[in-house]
Every structure is written in C-alpha cells, then in structure tokens.
Amino acid sequence: MTDLPAPLFDTLVIIGPGLIGSSILRRGMEDRRIARRLVACDISPEVRARVAELGIADQIESDPATAARDADCVIICVPVGAIAMVAAQVMPVMKKGAILSEVGSVKTTVMEAMTPLLAQHPDIAFIPAHPMAGTEFSGPDAGFATLFEDRWCLLTPPGHTPADAIRRVTNLWEMMGARVRSMTVDHHDRVCAIVSHLPHLLAFTICGTADDLADETRSEVLDFAASGFRDFTRIAASDPTMWRDIFLNNREALLDMLDRFIADAQAMGNAIRTGDEDVIVSRIKRGRAIRRSLIENRQA
Structure with missing residues (x-):
C-alpha cells in the first residue's frame, strides 16, 4: 500500500470564515492534501455555531491567539481595517517558521501597518494574498469550494520573504483552483x-x-x-x-x-x-x- 503524500500544511487556520474564509475551508475539507487539520476562528458566537452546523472545520475557536498557536499557516480573512489588529494578536504565539497571510483587496496600507509587527517577529513569513473572486453575499453560508476556480490570486510578498514560504502559499492557491501572480503592493x-x-x-x-x-x-x-x-x-x-x-x-x-x-x-x-x-x-x-x-x- 502506497503512503499518501504529506499535506501542504499540518494545521491551517482561517480567521474570519466569511465568503472567502469559508470557501477556503470548504475546499480544504474536500481536498485533504491541503491541510490535515482545518481550524476556523471567529469572535461571533453565531458565526461559530453556523460553521459547526455546516461542518466545514475540524476545530472552531473564538480567540485568534488560541487558534494560531500550533498553526503552520494562518490566513486572516477580515475587513482590511482590522487585519493588522488581528495580526498583532496572533503573531506573538505563532511558531517559528509559520506563515501568516491575509486576503484583503488593499495592500499598501496593510503593509504599512504590518511593518512594525514584522520587525518584532522576523521568524514569521508574511505573504499577503488577494483572491480576485467573490459574490455579493457574505458570511459562512456564502462560501463554496469552487469559488477560486480559474480566478487570479495576487501575491504581494515583501522582498525578504523566504522562497519556500512563497512556494507553499502559491501551491495553496493553485490547489484552490486559482491562477497565481506576484506583484508589488503599489501596482x-x-x-x-x-x-x-x-x-x-x-x-x-x-x-x-x-x-x-x-x-x-x-x-x-x-x-x-x-x-x-x-x-x-x-x-x-x-x-x-x-x-x-x-x-x-x-x-x-x-x-x-x-x-x-x-x-x-x-x-x-x-x-x-x-x-x-x-x-x-x-x-x-x-x-x-x-x-x-x-x-x-x-x-x-
């Protein structure tokens, strides 16, 4: 019997399982090559209860720091204005070599807010991503596993980002069905x-x-x-x-x-x-x- 290949990530954490976040979770549940364990985190009890009802995560947490502690990759899927605030909660507990990403559709202000945090946590690879996909709906019920099929996902990694971390995030989005391209935050x-x-x-x-x-x-x-x-x-x-x-x-x-x-x-x-x-x-x-x-x- 041939052993199955190891998943891309052992533990993948999604903070904010709305349209984008719940679509990532759904794809991950369908394709276990992406992550062995999928963790969803949200401050809303109603959202957490709905994620549990939908069965789109292996573990559900209310506290971002608790969710991120053992993660290999954390993806922040919250409104742009709250990304750095959430990052400040999770980065101090993330393990060395872990990857932090987010899916906001604006990058310059996010990078400006993240720069001091990255200086304090140089062992965390930060790789902003923007999947160019969506609908007018929101919340955990809005997601679907094929949302990213044939859509572009734009990566804007800082210049010092380890090549292996970029490769893994690129692989993640390709496994989601997306096409991937890297560019500067300004562009x-x-x-x-x-x-x-x-x-x-x-x-x-x-x-x-x-x-x-x-x-x-x-x-x-x-x-x-x-x-x-x-x-x-x-x-x-x-x-x-x-x-x-x-x-x-x-x-x-x-x-x-x-x-x-x-x-x-x-x-x-x-x-x-x-x-x-x-x-x-x-x-x-x-x-x-x-x-x-x-x-x-x-x-x-």
Missing part, C-alpha cells in the same frame, strides 16, 4: 482600483442616484429595471463594512481612477451632445473588445 492597489474598486464605487453611486429620484420615477426604476441596472444592484449588494474599509484604505489610487473616469465620461457626454458618432462608436467597440478578451481569458 496591486492601482490594478484593483480600476478593475474592482471603481466599479463598486460606481455601482453604489448609481443605485443611490436611482433611489434619490422622485417617488414615481423610482418605482418605475425598480419595476422596469433592465439587465444593466440589475448588474449594478448585484455589485451594490456587497458588504458595507468591507467596502468602506477598501475605499478608505485605497483612497489615492481610487480617487485617481475616479478622476480619469469622470474625464472620460464627460468626453462621452460631449460626443453625445454634439452628435460625434465616431467617438461614440469607438467607445462602444472598445467595451466590446474588452468583454471578448475577458471571455477568452476565462474571466467572464
């Missing part, structure tokens, strides 16, 4: 500002605009919503706390992309105002080409 935040953060800002705003219309018109908007508006409402249904933190923590890159968008929107408006068909058609064709590229890249 990451600018990319995410245009492909994720600005679209969410626009979705929240256009839904607010519709809601501010006169009562009769607003009811018609809700009654006769076309697919374009419905797509905006799906994005706008996302978690408020998470997106508040993202907007505030990626302020500069997001505002830069917003300024560019406003200029482009004004140019399109001027083309409509003056009947400039060439500009209008050119913009529409560019949008169609981007959509085709997304489909070809299996991202749509």
